Amino acid sequence: MLALAIVSGLCMGGMYGLLALGFHITYAVSNTVNFAQGTSLMLGAVLCYVFSVTWGWPIALAVVAALALCAAWGMLIERVAVRPFVRAKSNAWLMSTVAAGIILENVVMFTFGKEPRSLVLPLSGEAFTLGGLAVSPLQIAILVVAIGLALSLQAFATRTKYGKALLAIVQNPQAGSLMGIDVTRAIMYCYAMSTVLAGIAGIMIAPLFSVSAEMGTLLGIKAFAVAILGGLNSARGVVVAGFVFGVGEALITSFLGSAYTNILAFVLVIVALAIKPHGLFGTAGVKKV
Amino acid sequence: MKTLRDPLLLALAAAALAYAAFANEYYLFLLILGALMVIVGVGLNVLIGLTGQVSFGHVGFYALGAYVTAALTTKLGWNFWWTIPMAAVLTGIIGALLGLVALRVSGPYLAMVTIAFGFVVEFTAVEWESVTGGQNGLMNIPYPSLFGWSIGPRGIAVAAIVLMSLVLALYKRVAQSGWGLAMRAVRDSEIAAGAMGVNPLAIRTLAFTLSAVLAGIAGSFFASATTFVAPSTFTFFQSILFVLVVIIGGAERTYGPVIGAAIVVGLPEALSGLAEYRVLLFGVLLLAVLLFAPSGIAGALARRFRRSAPEQAPAPVSAQLLVAGGTAAQALEVDDISISFGGLRAVSEVSVKVENGKVTSIIGPNGAGKTTVLNVICGFYRPESGSVRLGQTELAGAPAFRVARAGIARTFQTPQLFERMTVLDNLLVAMQRGALGSPFAELSDMPTGAPAQKARALLHYVGYAGGVHRLAGDLPHIDKRLLEIARALALRPSILMLDEPAAGLNHTEKAVLAKLLRRIAASGLAVVLIEHDMSLVMGISDQVIVLDAGKRIAHGRPEAIRNNRAVIDAYLGGAAFDARPRAAAWKPEGDAVLAVEGLTAGYGAANVLKGVGLSLHGGELVAVLGANGAGKSTLMRALSGLLRPVGGTILFAGADVSSLAAHRIAGRGLVLVPEGRQVFPELSVTDNVRLGAYSRSDFDPAEVDAMLARFPSIERRRKSRAGLLSGGEQQMLAIARGLIAKPKVLLLDEPSLGLAPALINELFHVLAELRDQGMTILLVDQMAALALAVADRGYVMESGAIVHAGVAHELRNDPALERAYLGHA
Helix, strand or coil, X not given: CHHHHHHHHHHHHHHHHHHHHHHHHHHHHHCCCCCCHHHXXXXXXXXXXXXXXXXXXXXXXXXXXXXHHHHHHHHHHXXXXXXXXXXXXXXXXXXXXXXXXXXXXXXXXXXXXXXXXXXXXXXXXXXXXXXXEEECHHHHHHHHHHHHHHHHHHHHHHHCHHHHHHHHHHHCXXXXXXXXXXXXXXXXXXXXXXXXXXHHHHHHHHHHHCEXXXXXXXXXXXXXXXXXXXXXXXXXXXXXXXXXXXXXXXXXXXXXXXXXXXXXXXXXXXXXXXXXXXXXXXXXXCCCC | CCHHHCHXXXXXXXXXXXXXXXXXXXXXXXXXXXXXXXXXXXXXXXXXXXXXXXXXXXXXXXXXXXXXXXXXXXXXXXXXXXXXXXXXXXXXXXXXXXXXHHCCCCHXXXXXXXXXXXXXXXXXXXXXXXXXXXXXXXXXXXXXXXXXXECXXXXXXXXXXXXXXXXXXXXXXXXXXXXXHHHHHHHHCHHHHHHCXXXXXXXXXXXXXXXXXXXXXXXXXXXXXXXXXXXXXXXXXXXXXXXXXXXHHCCCCCCHHHHHHHHHHHHHHHHHXXXXXXXXXXXXXXXXXXXXXCCHHHHHHHHHCCCCCCCCCCCCCCHHHHHHCCCCCCCEEEXXXXXXXXXXXXXXXXXXXXXXXCEEEEECCCCCCHHHHXXXXXXXXXXXXXXXXXXXXXXXXXXXXXXXXXXXXXXXXXXXXXXXXXXXXXXXXXXXXXXXXXXXXXXXXXXXXXXXXXXXXXXXXXCCCCXXXXXXXXXXXXXXXXXXXXXXHHCCCCEEEEECCCCCCCHHHHHHHHHHHHHHHHCCCEEEEECCCHHHHHHHCCEEEEEECCEEEEEECHHHHHCCHHHHHHHHCCXXXXXXXXXXXXXXXXXXXXXXXXXXXXXXXXXXXXXXXXEEECCCEEEEECCCCCCHHHHHHHHHCCCCCXXXXXXXXXXXXXXXXXXXXXXXXXXXXXXXXXXXXXXXXXXXXXXXXXXXXXXCCHHHHXXXXXXXXXXXXXXXXXXXXXXXXXXXXXXXXXHCCCCCEEEEECCCCCCCHHHHHHHHHHHHHHHHCCCCEEEXXXXXXXXXXXXXXXXXXXXXXXXXXXXXXXXXXXXXXXXXXXXXX
């Protein structure tokens, strides 16, 4: 039982990690987050369903199209719900991204309908045994994709010209613009990246959770907790926190029942922030007076 | 109470009560719901509108209140009315505890804590079946009774409306009282609030607790109105709705929550057939309000119908007594304070002794640590060692608000006013000295009364002639400075510390400031001044302290400092340095590569650059010199696009680039090596250099090695993270990074800043080499003598304009140069 819990915990942890990475990416470059990240997860799943099931497209095309639209949604959010407030030096982006999420969720509800549908991916086949455990190909795939994406992003950031440019503007946006880097556009692309990550997470867990307009809300909030705990400024921190959170949740559920999982999870978040106000791996900035 | 006689409030209450008398059961319930939403909204308004915080978890307090009432009445048979104070106490305690945790952080972290709290309450309600009835909740909550008679839903409606009216009236009074003043001060500028004696954490926790208690009480009424409670009512979305009520209605406005609640409860009814779209509409409304009407509907209405309060003539009360009659004169003694940031020693064993009735000035080149010393004394930084003693009290390490209450007041380099509060209110905050007073006092913006009189007298004293009801954010720059000084005086301090008060002022305004500062000192206060304007400093100071690179290098009377060799060297660069001028005579050819005309730019209300004009020809090295505050760095920022000019033209390679973004200007070949190096600390040296070529399409990676070979001191460290390099190495790296962009013009902003003398020599050696290789360079540096040694021509700036220009070697011996730096002898 323990082993099964750990496996499923690692899978969920991978999902949390992907979502949390999305929070980290936008926070690192712009000190803002997309509070509607959970809705972006839902968007990926819903679009994939519509394209592959309702319209009958081949699954590969459906996935690519869904993610492309997720990217567009991310850029739209940055442009409409974040940039005007950052320019005005106000914190209202916290509430406007929530509003954007509400709008999207409801639009989907009225077009897609309220009943959950099930999405079958080529990988959600039958479980096979691996070292004495019953593991489904989907779970393996989720883990591989999550870790693979995290590693690819790291490689992108540290080895490519554009990746290093992103690191540069995280460290010093003004100096970055002096190098010729268009910081505003880079932030927009980071928002696109973060919604694509959420979309991938949504598509992958759709077979486990079934697709509906509200599937993303609680997941998004938990992923935000993961990001906060890992420290919004640390990519490694949020991914590690994602796996720890996922496994922790699974273990608590298997021993104490799913009832207390959520309570404990959120209480721990409050306690952790009480002790380390900038996240477990985060660092406080020096306040310039 | 006068506030309860507010006609709008009475009309509202009367209309609601009338409706309650005749409405049917369904609409009666909506009315109750609406009134309760107003109550929660008013509480949240205190938190969001007055104090500027956020909470997405207030449904938790609503639920707590509801469950307290439900459990106590159904399980223990309590009388409903006694459950209300219980709910208030419970939510108050939990609110205060949560506030203390949550409010040490801000932004997304604060949002997360409140969200987590809401979920903990919701899920606990589901799990703790014995107390809460689990998923099914608690039912058959009895209606409240009075004198043995059940008052029924209609009675609840009346009670809710009465409570709502009371709460609205209370909000109005609290917002106007010392409490409201302190809250708004914390919202507008936490730093300035601390400097005026307000404890930001305490105020934020107070606001949070108040909002929690109101939500809890509303929850109690909710339980008895619906007669059952279940976890499904208290979802995360409900918290969002509460926030909506405040934002859409209008944050900070008293009746904002009324409008917001009317919309949230009434809109679904008005839509009837389209009611299921209500959530979508709420989302759209919220986004629309945030984007287009940030002060909500109530705010937009108020703006339409605003009547400005009539201004009164200033009172003839003498402020002399006010200023001197503060705390008994205490001497300030600062001994050997030191502080480092990230391994860099910013201030090293600096001692300052300040006497009452005298003006002490702290001067020094850029980066000397002057503002850091001020921040340590005033409690914004904690020193690693040393002491700060005011009279008998040791203040080192004490937080800013405690230092302020002890009697040290300060102003800031950029005025930190409470921009959304009136001139009068800015002063009233300081006058409280951290004490909140009664929550019912009618203080804010009241034109009459003792506090207002004192405020007017202080404003008259500093020379402020404008209206007292104007918003501080709308004032012109000189008035902002005067207001900041008046506000500091309102604290009745014994020490007044000013950080570059003359920045952005013209000649006449500076003369007025000088007289004011002497008058303040004459009335018994100690005045401590950080300034760059030497004429001002030498003219009014009794004592001058000179800092350089974090250490005190001289102190004494102005005349002695003026002629002190060490001081002159620190500013201009002494003879111990050597720089190589051009070997043979040389003249530039062709048109100017960079031509600037009438350039005007600044930050906020003050223009730092006032019509600057200069030109640069191909192959020249031109130096721009001048004292701090003259505008040299601002000029560099305007040329590179980091700062958008408000007027004038910058012609670069034939095109006007003054309105282009920084990255485009860099892409065209006008490259800035910025002040303070600004390397990318976590990237390697190689990566830093490579990024310099970001916008070049013809870049060959082998060039990185070639470039590093030109700077041996950093080539050895090519794999190190740039943040670990020394100051001198980082400067070389920044120059290499600028050079690899193959610039047409290279701008260098204060490259010698913070460098050890040996490295300064190496730096100017590199500059001479670049010049000899034909690079076109515009150089700003404090080391005037060195800069003129390598340059072909020079410009001298003062107060935002070019006052002198000429051939470099002639400028070197021109007395005008020394005057520009050290003031007239």
